[in-house]
Amino acid sequence: MIATRSIWIPLLAFVAGIxxxxxxxxxxxxxxxxxxxxxxxxxxxxxxxxxxxxxYAPASELSSPDMPLTLNILTPEPAMTAAGDxxxxxxxxxxxxxxxVSVEGMPAISQDGRHFLARAIIHPGHNDIPIALTxxxxxxxxxxxxxxxxxxxxxxxxxxxxxxxxxxxxxxxxHIEGIPASMRLVEASFDFNANGVPDANIKDVxxxxxxxxxxxxxxxxxxxxxxxxxxxxxxxEQRTLEQYVFCGDRAYIRQTLIFLYESMRxxxxxxxxxxxxxxxxxxxxxxxxxLFRAIAASDADVTKQxxxxxxxxxxxxxxxxxxxxxxNGASHGFPIEFGMxxxxxxxxxxx
Numbered sequence: 569m570i571a572t573r574s575i576w577i578p579l580l581a582f583v584a585g586i587x588x589x590x591x592x593x594x595x596x597x598x599x600x601x602x603x604x605x606x607x608x609x610x611x612x613x614x615x616x617x618x619x620x621x622x623x624y625a626p627a628s629e630l631s632s633p634d635m636p637l638t639l640n641i642l643t644p645e646p647a648m649t650a651a652g653d654x655x656x657x658x659x660x661x662x663x664x665x666x667x668x669v670s671v672e673g674m675p676a677i678s679q680d681g682r683h684f685l686a687r688a689i690i691h692p693g694h695n696d697i698p699i700a701l702t703x704x705x706x707x708x709x710x711x712x713x714x715x716x717x718x719x720x721x722x723x724x725x726x727x728x729x730x731x732x733x734x735x736x737x738x739x740x741x742x743h744i745e746g747i748p749a750s751m752r753l754v755e756a757s758f759d760f761n762a763n764g765v766p767d768a769n770i771k772d773v774x775x776x777x778x779x780x781x782x783x784x785x786x787x788x789x790x791x792x793x794x795x796x797x798x799x800x801x802x803x804x805e806q807r808t809l810e811q812y813v814f815c816g817d818r819a820y821i822r823q824t825l826i827f828l829y830e831s832m833r834x835x836x837x838x839x840x841x842x843x844x845x846x847x848x849x850x851x852x853x854x855x856x857x858x859l860f861r862a863i864a865a866s867d868a869d870v871t872k873q874x875x876x877x878x879x880x881x882x883x884x885x886x887x888x889x890x891x892x893x894x895x896n897g898a899s900h901g902f903p904i905e906f907g908m909x910x911x912x913x914x915x916x917x918x919x
């Protein structure tokens with residue numbers, strides 16, 4: 569049976585490798601939260617925890633952090649003119665595990681390590697849209713694309729998806745929006761995965777056909793739309809609309825989270841406090857700094873005493889897992905939480 573403990577009882581719950589002569593202090597604040605450090609605050613009643621070294625195999629080898637960063641924008645084309653108040657940004661990239669993509673300082677959708685999808689707000693006139701790759705160790709590559717907005721360019725007719733991001737299997741509903749008041753829908757034929765085979769047809773704009781995506785990847789959904797002028801039915805207009813949909817893979821996200829956790833564990837094994845802290849969200853690092861420095865000052869190898877990351881709840885931008893450690897025939901579980909920052913990089917948010 570797995571016994572769980574409060575998520576405010578963090579890394580020290582696993583650390584059995586600080587030498588007997590090395591103490592770590594534990595105390596509870598007025599709000600009931602536990603804190604751990606190599607020295608207690610002045611006047612604070614604290615409990616000294618002493619633990620003995622364990623014997624575990626060394627941490628597993630991690631992927632190289634030196635993989636090159638490359639960034640390629642698929643759409644929109646440079647200096648294109650668009651109507652409406654937003655455009656989809658779609659591209660390809662390469663980089664080491666946990667490379668993040670951001671567009672205008674917000675995380676893009678990317679759950680396969682190859683493609684990304686984002687929506688950028690555009691204003692009338694000239695728009696420069698910054699796109700950045702960021703790695704866990706702080707390397708970056710940036711590009712800027714230009715989009716010109718002209719509201720007189722064409723009607724704001726769009727193929728819209730109720731959800732452009734999901735984890736497979738994912739069922740997505742589509743609809744046509746922005747039909748001019750002077751026009752009516754005659755017919756729309758949908759090809760949801762751009763394979764050239766129609767998947768659905770509608771003749772009423774209130775219909776929202778759905779499609780189930782069973783494989784992860786970036787999909788270009790298309791609709792061939794026929795409109796007729798209400799005042800002159802013989803006047804017909806045909807348009808082809810496109811909407812990208814990204815379907816992520818839980819297995820890939822899990823691999824990313826394992827890489828993240830293993831990076832922290834390997835850094836602790838090397839006594840590299842700065843690298844271990846870098847794996848945490850910036851607003852959480854101060855909570856672990858004193859503890860990590862105490863570990864670095866000891867002679868113990870704690871790399872295999874931190875538990876194994878098991879499956880948990882995985883969503884496109886947040887995840888919760890369970891760290892499991894077997895001790896004396898019993899399994900103990902401790903929650904760990906992850907989140908994607910504004911730079912698109914996954915980090916530990918609580919442990």
